[in-house]
Amino acid sequence: xxxxxxxxxxxxxxxxxxxxxxxxxxxxxxxxxxxxxxxxxxxxxxxxxxxxxxxxxxxxxxxxxxxxxxxxxxxxxxxxxxxxxxxxxxxxxxxxxxxxxxxxxxxxxxxxxxxxxxxxxxxxxxxxxxxxxxxxxxxxxxxxxxxxxxxxxxxxxxxxxxxxxxxxxxxxxxxxxxxxxxxxxxxxxxxxxxxxxxxxxxxxxxxxxxxxxxxxxxxxxxxxxxxxxxxxxxxxxxxxxxxxxxxxxxxxxxxxxxxxxxxxxxxxxxxxx
Amino acid sequence: xxxxxxxxxxxxxxxxxxxxxxxxxxxxxxxxxxxxxxxxxxxxxxxxxxxxxxxxxxxxxxxxxxxxxxxxxxxxxxxxxxxxxxxxxxxxxxxxxxxxxxxxxxxxxxxxxxxxxxxxxxxxxxxxxxxxxxxxxxxxxxxxxxxxxxxxxxxxxxxxxxxxxxxxxxxxxxxxxxxxxxxxxxxxxxxxxxxxxxxxxxxxxxxxxxxxxxxxxxxxxxxxxxxxxxxxxxxxxxxxxxxxxxxxxxxxxxxxxxx
Numbered sequence: 001x002x003x004x005x006x007x008x009x010x011x012x013x014x015x016x017x018x019x020x021x022x023x024x025x026x027x028x029x030x031x032x033x034x035x036x037x038x039x040x041x042x043x044x045x046x047x048x049x050x051x052x053x054x055x056x057x058x059x060x061x062x063x064x065x066x067x068x069x070x071x072x073x074x075x076x077x078x079x080x081x082x083x084x085x086x087x088x089x090x091x092x093x094x095x096x097x098x099x100x101x102x103x104x105x106x107x108x109x110x111x112x113x114x115x116x117x118x119x120x121x122x123x124x125x126x127x128x129x130x131x132x133x134x135x136x137x138x139x140x141x142x143x144x145x146x147x148x149x150x151x152x153x154x155x156x157x158x159x160x161x162x163x164x165x166x167x168x169x170x171x172x173x174x175x176x177x178x179x180x181x182x183x184x185x186x187x188x189x190x191x192x193x194x195x196x197x198x199x200x201x202x203x204x205x206x207x208x209x210x211x212x213x214x215x216x217x218x219x220x221x222x223x224x225x226x227x228x229x230x231x232x233x234x235x236x237x238x239x240x241x242x243x244x245x246x247x248x249x250x251x252x253x254x255x256x257x258x259x260x261x262x263x264x265x266x267x268x269x270x271x272x273x
Numbered sequence: 274x275x276x277x278x279x280x281x282x283x284x285x286x287x288x289x290x291x292x293x294x295x296x297x298x299x300x301x302x303x304x305x306x307x308x309x310x311x312x313x314x315x316x317x318x319x320x321x322x323x324x325x326x327x328x329x330x331x332x333x334x335x336x337x338x339x340x341x342x343x344x345x346x347x348x349x350x351x352x353x354x355x356x357x358x359x360x361x362x363x364x365x366x367x368x369x370x371x372x373x374x375x376x377x378x379x380x381x382x383x384x385x386x387x388x389x390x391x392x393x394x395x396x397x398x399x400x401x402x403x404x405x406x407x408x409x410x411x412x413x414x415x416x417x418x419x420x421x422x423x424x425x426x427x428x429x430x431x432x433x434x435x436x437x438x439x440x441x442x443x444x445x446x447x448x449x450x451x452x453x454x455x456x457x458x459x460x461x462x463x464x465x466x467x468x469x470x471x472x473x474x475x476x477x478x479x480x481x482x483x484x485x486x487x488x489x490x491x492x493x494x495x496x497x498x499x500x501x502x503x504x505x506x507x508x509x510x511x512x513x514x515x516x517x518x519x520x521x522x523x524x525x526x527x528x529x530x531x532x
Contacts, residue, residue, distance in 0.1 A: 058405050087407035098402035115310075115408045160406075 011036040011168060011200045017066030026052055028224040039194050039201040041215035048221050050204040054170045058092055059083045088116055091161030091169040097153040099145040105156050106141040112163045131159040151182025168200050175207040187214055208247055220246060294490045301419055304412040314417040322383045323425030329382050334433040337370055338440025346449050358451050359460035362441030367473045371434040373521050376480035379426060380513035384488035387418050388509040391492025392502040419485045426481025427474055472528045484513045
């Protein structure tokens with residue numbers, strides 16, 4: 001089932017990880033591997049905690065039980081200082097782009113370099129222009145974030161996320177709310193940057209065709225569990241009813257069309273309460 | 274029974290809020306400033322918190338001084354004591370009006386802006402993304418703003434007092450004809466640097482810390498929605514004003530026993 005890929009060296013290892021928010025169980029005994037140098041898609045319907053998974057890997061949340069390891073470091077057991085050190089090797093692209101609104105595009109990309117390195121101004125300039133060139137926005141460097149379109153600000157955020165050449169980059173719903181052109185650009189960029197910079201990418205998304213077109217491996221998550229995994233081609237053929245419904249976008253199936261309710265006829269006859 | 278329970282709940286809520294805020298203050302104070310990088314940030318924040326508050330502080334100062342001068346003159350003149358106007362204006366401004374009014378204006382002008390700014394940064398995930406870049410927002414965002422408010426408040430208070438005394442002088446001497454020499458020499462004789470000026474300054478330092486603390490904490494603890502930012506901003510102004518007025522009484526009782 002295409003698991004051979006997973007046997008290669010894993011950059012992120014999640015073992016028997018559970019995470020609860022109050023009484024709600026978000027993840028229940030999840031184990032998965034993110035192989036080094038690959039683009040891995042994590043898919044699932046809205047509200048299954050895909051973003052939560054990225055925050056767990058980034059150490060902003062702590063799992064209730066189990067371990068999350070990145071490059072040999074157990075994220076949630078690190079001291080604050082070490083965690084911040086590990087985070088320099090991670091980039092997270094937020095769904096909202098989360099650009100600093102008081103800084104220009106140039107300064108946004110320069111921000112991590114200024115904070116973490118002692119590079120000279122000319123060196124920073126070179127690096128920033130290189131990163132902006134990579135996302136095709138070198139000409140937009142003097143704009144403020146409020147003047148960018150959604151797709152452009154996501155690309156600036158991407159340039160900022162790769163400013164320190166991280167080993168791992170995580171994309172939180174990169175395709176949501178994009179027009180077809182910027183969607184195409186992002187799809188191309190994710191794959192291209194991954195291969196050109198030798199990074200490992202995690203793409204959290206529910207856009208099946210886009211993710212399938214660039215991912216080497218896909219995990220399908222639902223109800224706090226991994227319900228399906230494999231290469232995109234393998235998942236197309238998967239007979240698991242849930243995976244089938246999700247991948248092919250069927251309106252009704254194991255996930256019912258209707259939110260649980262009492263019988264329709266009874267409801268109509270019942271008194272308004 | 275229900276009422277008792279809700280009182281209990283309120284008590285628990287208040288204490289846990291104060292506890293969280295204290296913890297937050299402690300963590301902010303613990304962030305060691307890296308001088309080379311922190312200093313420009315601090316200067317910038319002092320500019321946006323302090324310098325940009327100057328117009329409102331100065332305009333309010335001059336009007337408060339003028340109104341105290343006018344009211345004071347009309348009362349003093351009945352006792353043929355209008356030369357004492359300088360003393361009246363200076364003491365009331367330096368001891369009470371200066372620190373308190375400056376603090377209230379500062380809470381409205383700078384405190385609310387700080388809360389809204391930090392709250393909006395949280396809402397738009399800017400704080401979160403900074404954290405993910407390995408930059409601690411407490412150090413980069415919160416701490417410079419806290420210290421900038423702390424430093425600006427006493428200076429703004431001094432400016433307020435000076436401007437208010439000029440306002441009193443304008444009304445008393447230039448308009449109502451109090452003798453200029455009597456105005457200044459009576460003021461000079463009655464205002465004691467250690468008792469009056471220093472106590473006023475001490476108040477402003479305490480107020481500065483309280484407002485800075487409330488503002489950055491409310492910003493950081495904002496519920497990340499549009500409504501949440503609005504509520505946090507309101508809370509900053511309300512809590513700061515109440516804290517300033519309450520503490521003013523307490524500080525006055527403690528410090529000025531011997532008049």
